[in-house]
Amino acid sequence: MTDRPAPPTADDVRTMLRAVIDPELGANIVDLGMAGEVTVTPAGAVTIGIKLTIKGCPLRAQIKNDIESRVETHPGVTKVTIDWGEMTATERSEVMTKARWNAREGASDTAVPINARVLAIASGKGGVGKSSVTANLAVALAAHGRTVGVLDADIWGFSMPRMLGMAERLEARRIEGHDKPRIIPNERHVGAGLLKVVSTGMLVDDESTALMWRGLMLTKAVEQFLNDVHWGNLDFLLIDMPPGTGDVQMGLARMLPRTDLIIVTTPATSAQKVAIRAADMARRSFLRVAGVIENMSAFTCEHDSTYPLFGEGGGAALAAEIGAPLLGQVPIEPAVARGSDNGEPIAAAGNSPAAKVFRDVAQQIIDSTVPATEMAGCSARSADAVEVAIRTKPAGQRT
Ligand SMILES: Nc1ncnc2c1ncn2[C@@H]1O[C@H](COP(=O)(O)OP(=O)(O)O)[C@@H](O)[C@H]1O
Ligand SMILES: [Mg+2]
Structure with missing residues (x-):
């Protein structure tokens, strides 16, 4: 290639991050508040702050892969670095509130189930x-x-x-x-x-x-x-x-x-x-x-x-x-x-x-698709997920 394409803006990157779904919490990482600061250098190096609900979350590898491959799609991106962080208890409880809301509202913006x-x-x-x-x-x-x-x-x-x-x-x-x-x-x-x-x-x-x-x-x-x-x-x-x-x-x-x-x-x-x-x-x-x-x-x-x-x-x-x-x-x-x-x-x-x-x-x-069984390894989130399920899903209602 001769001229390198222009790098994306931080907003462009955030748009791409909307495609990254946390399958366990049933929403994209931007709406969940997991995506933090995004910086892009003129040379196309992108740094993205990501806060996990807990640091040892087993979905980390999948989320990392997903972010990297989505953002690297942009021809102006030369490098993707993720700056990992962990949510505070307050942030975590906010995320869980959102997850609850999603579960209640049927999760995604379309009728296509979020895990598909x-x-x-x-x-x-x-x-x-x-x-x-x-x-x-x-x-x-x-x-x-x-x-x-x-x-x-x-x-x-x-x-x-x-x-x-x-x-x-x-x-x-x-x-x-x-x-x-x-x-x-x-x-x-x-x-x-x-x-x-x-x-x-x-x-x-x-x-x-x-x-x-x-x-x-x-x-x-x-x-x-x-x-x-x-x-x-x-x-x-x-x-x-x-x-x-x-x-x-x-x-x-x-x-x-x-x-x-x-x-x-x-x-x-x-x-x-x-x-x-x-x-x-x-x-x-x-x-x-x-x-x-x-x-x-x-x-x-x-x-x-x-x-x-x-x-x-x-x-x-x-x-x-x-x-x-x-x-x-x-x-x-x-x-x-x-x-x-x-x-x-x-x-x-x-x-x-x-x-x-x-x-x-x-x-x-x-x-290349993470099966549901592998997602259920994160005890803190699982406990909350159970709570979500009990509170918001009357038996047999969710399809
Ligand atoms: N591997 C293949 N071997 C033989 N015929 C094929 C093969 N793939 C497609 N075809 C035939 O080629 C034609 C065009 O395929 P189609 O799937 O309708 O293409 P598209 O959806 O891209 O327009 C169809 O008649 C189909 O049966
Ligand atoms: Mg066709």
């Missing part, structure tokens, strides 16, 4: 396999026993109903505790897991839904899916992004700043072009790139000859360019397209090389 890991599948252009990747990762994660939400954000070019074999109409229903009717996602069991899917391909012009979707705009539709869907519990939310346009990405960044991007590319797509777009998007929206998937990689025929029909090296080059891991290379396989057309993504049970790559990527995603 949100992954948006995006690319520089259409036709590279975003939807195929979304569908296959969804079934592969579900096959691990996870509950996986799928939001088809390709409002006009939806493919989730076809690819997941779920075309039933969405229902809107009144749910206790909400004044507006809520959209109920379509469900499908996969192995021990569950898919919960919403797509504009599942809408019908009956009265309740027509009202809800009147004056539909791209970003508004996604906003409604984030706000008005009764997701219930989710381990993951996968978002199949529309091609091109940054509007949806920007809306998502505003509403769900903890969204991580998975960028799909082909072996032949110019890594630099995609990287520039991704970096540009990251700069404007502060979304983190969790990794790159190369799709339509070399096709291997039954005689074991390999044909790089669509070129080679695009995924690795893009990953290197944006400093994100290359999660996998999915070969070209007629079975991938067939599975999509039949509503049976091959990653659920198939044994082909492509199916294995999808499952391997799903495994990497699971491995």
